[in-house]
Amino acid sequence: MPATTDDRVDLLAKRCDSDLGDPDLWFRPDGYPHSLALCIIDSIASTGAHYNSVKNVLRHYIEYRQAQGGNADTDNAGALLGTFTELGGPQQWAEMTNNRKPTSTSKGAPLKAAAIHEAAVQLREQGINSTYDLLNAAPSKIEEAKKAWISVPGQRSGITWNYFLMLAGIGGVKADRMVIRFVADAIGSAPENVSPTDAATLVKAVAEKSGRNVTHFDHAIWRFESGRPVNQQH
Template sequence: MSENVHRLLVAWEALGNPDRWFRPEGYHQGLTLCIIDAIQSTGSHYNSVRKVVGRYREYRGDAAITDGTTELLATFDALGGVEPWAREIGNQRPASTRKGAALKAAVIQQVARNLHDDGVRTTGDLQVRGALEPNNEALRLATKKLWTGVEAQSSGVTWHYALMLAGLPGVKADRMVLRFVSRALNGVEVSPEYAASLVRDAAKLMGVSATDLDHAIWRKESGRPVSVDPEDEQQPVLEESDGREAGNR
């Protein structure tokens, strides 16, 4: 065990009993909601993300839960393009702080189109393409490029988050996770990639899902309760999505 992983394990004792952690459920049946949530999360408060997801669900009704890229792209056509979609469903926010940046709605449409045209149309397709398996590396990287090649997505933060929302274990090394890891390492600044690797290694040693540990850290750093009240007899709450803000990379 590396010294840094050991320090993280000590820090994570403050997160309490993993059996009682709140756990994100994600959108394991709907690629559309994975795409919308992940891309809307950058630089946004979680309530803003929930509102956009909620408007899409209201627009599509019960079908929203299983919508894939075919259905998502059809909503852009039905509403008349990116700007009407942003007014009706999105929030007309730009994808970055760069002057003239495209709307997040435009990024959502382009990511959906890239994935769709390459045959990634459901969460099942994304799970196959995004799996961390040695014999799948080339396909995974090629699929990742379809996402990260779109404006303001090059860091890969939203890509990894979408995989988590689709049900694949992973770590979204946003500013909350970076802050927690840095503090555990006595203030040493770390890259998102290294922070994510430390979280994954620690999760293995703890015998918990990397996604669950990532979510517990986020809740701790954002001032939310990490665990269900010990006096509450209910099981840990499954949250539809953590609606996290990715921050500006």
Template sequence: MSEQSDVEALVVACREQLGPQSGWFRPDGYRNSLALCIIDSIQSTGSHYTSVRNVVNRYRELRGGAAATDGTADLLASFHQFGGTRAWAAAVGNLKPASTKQGASLKAAVMHDIAEKLHHAGIRTASQFREHGELRDDNEDDRSTLKQLWTSAEAQRSGITFEYALILAGLPGVKSDRMVMRYVASATRRGDLTPTSCAVLVRDAAGHLGVDAAVLDHTIWRTASGRADS
């Protein structure tokens, strides 16, 4: 199939399987909370939608209203408060590993590592994260450095969680995680999809459907993760 045929096939699948477009909406964003961007993006990989919401909500319960503006310093302090990543993970109900690799660290440990890396690089708030991560011709070096910093963390080399964190922080984009890729591969009958080619197809399909790419991406993910109804 040609790329145009792939896009058309994806558009048909979306119209038939994702429900009325009036029910589609962009992912919850955290324009003022880099801490929540980190937590949500790392927790979202390989997880059901309810798992992500539960972890985010428990962190909010722990931090109260301050969670809405927490930066890296606040997130790191919350780990210190509980005496380390395992105790913090237990407190937010997030004892899942970062990957299926034997001996993989907890997702919470990856969150801590990324928060620490960003903090030491002077990227401590959501606005600073957006500033360094925005796709602009005059920002290529800063964005590349930021991505390298994020993807150097365990199990983050693909850059999927990095792109998603930027979306959560308020920038446009597509998060081609395994659930989205599986959906797109099934719709297009493509066996050679990469995160990049999947993102292109989702963006093009969104254009045909007249919606923001992040909205379509999130709707596909919710459907694939079993949470299309809420």
């Protein structure tokens, strides 16, 4: 007999209790509360990549902006697009960040740099130029922005959109392969039988049941599955 949703929530909650330690000691995700640019870059660069490569992209962008006298920590979408214009386009931007990875393994797939550029364009067209715009947007505006985002090459699943929101400070779950693997193991299923939506729904349910921040739950699970320490030592 298939496990009910309540059963799966209970199983996942038990696994979180046993594997993730004291929630008060969890490492907290940093995010970029004042930089829509860094939210866009990090979320799209992170797909199918080791996080060190993402950090390198961010570091190159931050250093480039510093050399210009700018501040990446407060960059909006317009500032990000300005760097593409100055450099000559996505190809040159990819070279500046030393990351020429494509959006997928499909032949001829565009660069992640091109997807970053397109996502910034789409957000601006939706009237979202800053994290302030995003955090204060009406639900209908957010939904339109999501539709625009998932139209960008390589972003159709919506995983990077959810991560983008989390980086900007809107609670959620980035149901990537790490989170799916943890959830699947906890509920006794194979990862291929757990969709990103299912994984996100179950993690959100556990967070609500425990009264904890769902983004913090997501981050703790990701750290555990990627072999990083989950709890800060005091």
